[in-house]
Amino acid sequence: MRQSSFPERAAWLLGLSVAYIATAKLGLALDPVGGFATLVWPPTGIALAALVRRGPGLWPAVAVGAAVANLTSGAPWPVALGIAAGNTLEALLGARLLSSIEGYTGPIVRVRYAVGLLLAALVAPLVSASLGVLSLRTGGVLTSARGVTVWTAWWLGDVLGALVVAPVLLNLGAGHPSAQPVRARALESIGLIAAVLASAALSFSGDPAAPLRRPHMIFPALIWAAIRFGTWVSSLMVLSISCVAITITARGTGPYVAGTTLHENLTALQGFMGTVALTSIFLAAANTERAAAQRALKRDEEALRAALGMRDEFLSIASHELRTPLAALSLQVAGLERALSKRNHGSEESQRELYRAGRAVAHVERLARIVDNLFDVSQITAGRLQLAREMVDLSDAVRAVASGLSEQAARAGCSVSLSAPAAVTGYWDRFRIEQVITNLLTNAFKYGSGRPVEVSVEATEAIARLRVRDHGGGVAPEAIERIFERFERFASGHHQKSLGVGLYIARQVIDAHAGVVRVEETSASGSTFLVELPRTAPSAS
Numbered sequence: 001m002r003q004s005s006f007p008e009r010a011a012w013l014l015g016l017s018v019a020y021i022a023t024a025k026l027g028l029a030l031d032p033v034g035g036f037a038t039l040v041w042p043p044t045g046i047a048l049a050a051l052v053r054r055g056p057g058l059w060p061a062v063a064v065g066a067a068v069a070n071l072t073s074g075a076p077w078p079v080a081l082g083i084a085a086g087n088t089l090e091a092l093l094g095a096r097l098l099s100s101i102e103g104y105t106g107p108i109v110r111v112r113y114a115v116g117l118l119l120a121a122l123v124a125p126l127v128s129a130s131l132g133v134l135s136l137r138t139g140g141v142l143t144s145a146r147g148v149t150v151w152t153a154w155w156l157g158d159v160l161g162a163l164v165v166a167p168v169l170l171n172l173g174a175g176h177p178s179a180q181p182v183r184a185r186a187l188e189s190i191g192l193i194a195a196v197l198a199s200a201a202l203s204f205s206g207d208p209a210a211p212l213r214r215p216h217m218i219f220p221a222l223i224w225a226a227i228r229f230g231t232w233v234s235s236l237m238v239l240s241i242s243c244v245a246i247t248i249t250a251r252g253t254g255p256y257v258a259g260t261t262l263h264e265n266l267t268a269l270q271g272f273m274g275t276v277a278l279t280s281i282f283l284a285a286a287n288t289e290r291a292a293a294q295r296a297l298k299r300d301e302e303a304l305r306a307a308l309g310m311r312d313e314f315l316s317i318a319s320h321e322l323r324t325p326l327a328a329l330s331l332q333v334a335g336l337e338r339a340l341s342k343r344n345h346g347s348e349e350s351q352r353e354l355y356r357a358g359r360a361v362a363h364v365e366r367l368a369r370i371v372d373n374l375f376d377v378s379q380i381t382a383g384r385l386q387l388a389r390e391m392v393d394l395s396d397a398v399r400a401v402a403s404g405l406s407e408q409a410a411r412a413g414c415s416v417s418l419s420a421p422a423a424v425t426g427y428w429d430r431f432r433i434e435q436v437i438t439n440l441l442t443n444a445f446k447y448g449s450g451r452p453v454e455v456s457v458e459a460t461e462a463i464a465r466l467r468v469r470d471h472g473g474g475v476a477p478e479a480i481e482r483i484f485e486r487f488e489r490f491a492s493g494h495h496q497k498s499l500g501v502g503l504y505i506a507r508q509v510i511d512a513h514a515g516v517v518r519v520e521e522t523s524a525s526g527s528t529f530l531v532e533l534p535r536t537a538p539s540a541s
Contacts, residue, residue, distance in 0.1 A: 009057070012050075012054055012058060012061070013058060013060060013061040014061070015061075016046070016047070016050050016058055016061035016062065016065065017061040017064045017065040017068070018065075019043075019046050019065075020043045020046060020047060020061065020062060020065025020066065020069065021065045021068050021069045021072075023042040023043050023046060024041070024042075024043045024065065024066070024069035024070075025069060025072075025073070026040070026042070027040045027041045027042060027043070027157065028069070028073050030246070030250060030262060030266065031261060031262035031263045031266070032153075032263075033146070033149055033150050033153040033154075033263055034136060034141070034142050034146055034149075034150040035073070035074065035075075035141065036070065036073065036075060036083065036132065036136060036141070036150075036154075037129075037132070037133075037150040037151075037153040037154040037157065038153065038154075038157050039153055039156055039157045039160070039263065039266040039267060039270050040157060040160070040161075040246060040266065040270075041154075041157035041158050041160070041161040042161050042164075042165045043062075043065065043066070043069075043087070043161065044087075044090065044091070044094075044124075044125065044128070044157075044158040044159075044161030044162050044165070044166075045161040045162050045163075045164060045165025045166035045167075045168075045169070046161075046165060046166075046169065047062045047065075047087070047090075047091035048091055048094045048095060048098070048120065048124070048162055048166045049165070049166045049168075049169030049170050050062075050091075050169070051091050051092065051094075051095035052095045052098055052099055052106065052170060053106055053169070053170065056092055056095055056096075059088050059091065059092055062084075062087060062088045062091045063084045063085070063087075063088040064084075066080075066083060066084035066087040066088065067080050067081060067083075067084035070083050070084065075139075075141065076139050076141070078135070078138075078139055079135045079136060079138075079139035079141055081135075082131060082132070082134065082135025082138070082139070083131070083132045083135050083136075085131060086127055086128040086129075086130070086131025086132045086135070087128050087132075089127045089128070089131070090124045090125060090127045090128035090158065091124070093120075093123070093124045093127055094120035094121070094123075094124030094162065095120075097116065097119055097120040097123060097124065098113075098116045098117055098119075098120045100116075101113055101115075101116035104116060106170055106174075107170060107171045107172075107173070107174035107231055107232075108167055108170055108171055108174075108231055108235075108281060108284075108285050109171075109174055109231055109285060109288045109289060109292070110285055110288075110289045111282065111285050111286050111289060113285060114281045114282045114285040114286075117162070117163070117166065117167070117170075117281065118163075118278065118281075120162065121158075121159050121162035121163050121166075122159060124158075124162070125154070125155045125158035125159050125162070126155065128154065128155075128158055129151050129154035129155040129158065130151070132151075132154050133147055133150055133151045133154065136150065153263065153267070156267070156270055156271075156274075157270070159274065160242075160270050160273060160274055160277070163274060163277040163278065163281070164238055164239055164242050164273065164277050165239060167231070167235035167238070167277075167281055168232070168235045168236050168239050170235075171230075171231040171232035171234075171235050172232060173232070174230060174231045174232045174288070185228075185229075188228065189229070189233075192221065192224055192225055192228070192229065192233070192237070195220075195221040195224065196218070196221045196222075196225065196237045196240060196241060197240065197244065199217050199218045199220070199221045199241075200218055200240070200241045200244040200245060201244060201248075202217060203215045203216075203217045203218050203245075203255070204244060204245045204248040204249065204253075204254040204255065204256075205248045205253050205254055214255070215255055215256075215272055218241055218276065219276075219279070221237065222234065222237060222238065222241075222276065222279065222280050222283075223283065225237045225280070225284075226280055226283040226284035226287055227283070227287050230284060230287075230288055231281075231284040231285060231288055234280050234281075234283075234284040235280065235281070235284070237280070238273075238276060238277050238280045238281075241273075241276065242273050242276075242277075245269055245273065246266070246269065249262075249265050249266060249269050250262060250266075254269075256268040256269040256272070308381075312377075312378045312381045312382060313378070318374070322371045323368075323371060323372075323375070326364070326367060326368050326371060327368075329364055330361075330364045330365065330368060333357070333360045333361050333364050334361055336357055336360075337354070337357040337358060337360075337361050340353050340354045340357050341354060362407075362408070362411065365408075369442075373501045373502065373505060374501075376435075376501075376505050377486065377501050377504070377505065380504075380505065380508045385508060385509070385512055387428075387429040387432060387512055387513065388429050388431070389427050389428060389429055389537055390427070390428075390429075390430060391425055391426075391427060392425065392426060392427075392428045392429075392430045392433060393423050393424065393425050394420075394424040394425070394426060394428075394433065394457055394459075394464050394466065394533070395420035395421060395422065395423060395424050395457050396423070397430060397433055397434050397437060398418060398420060398437055398455055398457055398466065399418065399420070400434065401434050401437040401438050401441065402416050402418060402437075402441065402455065404438075405438065405441055405442065405445075408442065408445060409441075409445055409453070412445035412446070412448065412450060413450030414444070414445050414448050414450060414451065414452060414453050414470075415452045415453070416441070416452075416453050416454075416455060417452060417453070417454050417455070418455045418456075418457075419454075419455070419456040419457070420455075420456065420457035421457065421458070421459070424457050424458070424459040424464050425535070426464050426533055426534070426535040426536070427535065427536055427537040428513055428533060429509075429513070432509045432512075432513075433509075433513075433533075435505065435506075435509060436505075436506045436509050436510060436517070436531065437466070437468075439502035439503065439505060439506045440466075440468040440502075440503075440506060440529050440531070441453065441455070441468060442502065443468075443470075443502055443503065443529075444468055444469075444470035444472075444529075447470060447472040447473070447527075448470035448471060448472045448526075449470075449471065449472040449473065451470070451471035451472065451526075452471060453468065453469065453470050453471075454467075454468075454469040455467070455468050455469075456469075459535070461535075462534060462535060462536075463532050463533065463534060463535065464532070464533045464535055465530065465531065465532050465533075466530070466531040466533075467520065467528055467529070467530050467531075468528070468529045469521075469526060469527070469528040469529075470526050470527055471525060471526040472526055472527065473524060474522045474523050474524050474525070474526060474527050475519055475522040475527050477522075480518075480519045480522065483500075483503050483519075484503050484504055484506075484507045484517075485504060486500070486501060486504045503517075506531075510531060510533065513533055513534070514534055514538050515531065515532050515533040515534060516530075516531070516532045517529065517530070517531045517532075518530055
C-alpha cells in the first residue's frame, strides 16, 4: 500500500468522518431501538471498506464520526465515546479479518474473499453491538429489559451495512468479469438498471397479495447483473434495491409491513436483504473467478502453442542442418569400412577393426534415421507433409526395404519371410510408403525378441493390404491407440530410449494416402500391424 501525502491523508480523514456522520444520521432517523440501535447502519460498510482500501490508519476518522453522530443525537459524552470506541474497534477488526485472506487486494472477485467478507460482517459487529449496549447501560440510557432487543438490532444493522454497502466500495474499479467495459454494453446496462428498479418497485410496493408483489421477483435481475456485469455492478444493484425497499417499507407499504412499528417491519426486511446480498456477493465472485480462470487458461494455451511452435521450428531447422554433415559422415564411415574390408588379413586385430567399423556404420545409420524422423515430425506438425504420387508396386517396395534392412535384421537376430504376389500396384508416394514399411519392420526387429518377422502383401481390386507380424511380447490393450501418437512407446527396458515417432509417422503418411494403419492382432506371442491403402488416388474436391 502506497504512502499518502499529508494533504491526501487529511482529505481522506475528513471525507470519511463526514460520510460516517451523514449516513449515521440517516440510519438513526429510521426508528432506532433505544434511541441508538438502528437496523439501517451504512457507516459500518463505509468504515470497513475505507480501512481495507486505504489502511487502518484512517481509524481516527471512524472514531470522530461515530462520536459526533451520537453526541448530536442526544447521547451523553461518556456514552458517545463508548459507542465510538466500539464502532472503531469493529472497523479495525473487520478490516483485519478481511485483509488476512491470502491474496486479497480489495475487490471481492474470489469465493474465498466473499467468505472473508461474510466472516468480517458477522464477527466484527459483535464488538460494536456489545460495547454499544454496555455503554448505554452504564450511562443509564438503556434498561436491562431491552438489552437483548437493542443488541440484536445493533448487530443486525451493522451486519447489513457490511454486506450491502461495503461491497460497492470494495469492488469499485474491479471491472467486468470478461474484461469488457460496461460502457461497451450501453443498451444492456440501461436494460439492467430498468429491470432492477422495476422489479424492486413491483416487489416491495402495493398489495402483497398481487401476483407480482413478491420479493423473490428481484432475483432474475440480480443474477443478470452478477453474471453479465461483475462484482461492482452487482453490488451496486443490491444497494439500489435495498434503498428502494427501505424507502417503500418506511412509507408503510409492501410485503414486509406486518408489524406495528417501523423497527419490526425493517427487521423482517433486513433479514431478506441479507439473503439477497449474500446471494449476489457469492454468485458474482464465483462468476468473476471462473472468468479469470478461463482467461488464464487461454493465456496458458497460447503460451503452450507458442512454445510448441518454437520447439517444432527448432526441430525442423536442427534436423535440416544435421542432414548434410550426417550424410558426409555416413559416406566417410562406409568408405572406411570398405577399406578395412579390402585390406583385411584375417588377423584378430583386423577383425576387431572391421567389427568396430561396422558398428560405427550402424550407429551413423541410426542417427540419420532419428534426424530424418525429427524432420518428418516437424513437417507433419506444421502441416507441410506433401505426397509425390506415382504408380508404385507395393510388393517391389517391400522387397527393396527388406533387402536394405537385412543387416539390421541380422543384428537383431530376426529373419524376415515375405509373402507377396508378383505385383500390387497403386497410386502412392513411393518414398513415403517405403518409409512406412521401414518403420514397421524396424519396430518389429526392436520388439520381436529375436524371433522371425513375417511380411505379407495382398490386394483386392480397390485395396492393397500389408501385414507385418512379429513374435515378441505383444502390445498392451490400453496402449494400442496410444502407440501411434508422438513420442509414445509401449515396451519396457532399454527400448524406451527410442524417440517413439516411427508409428506416428507411419499413421500420418497412411492417413495422407486416405488409408488405415492399425494393430490388427496382438497377444503374448506377438503383434500384427495392418496397413490398408486405396489403390487409386482420391479425386480432388
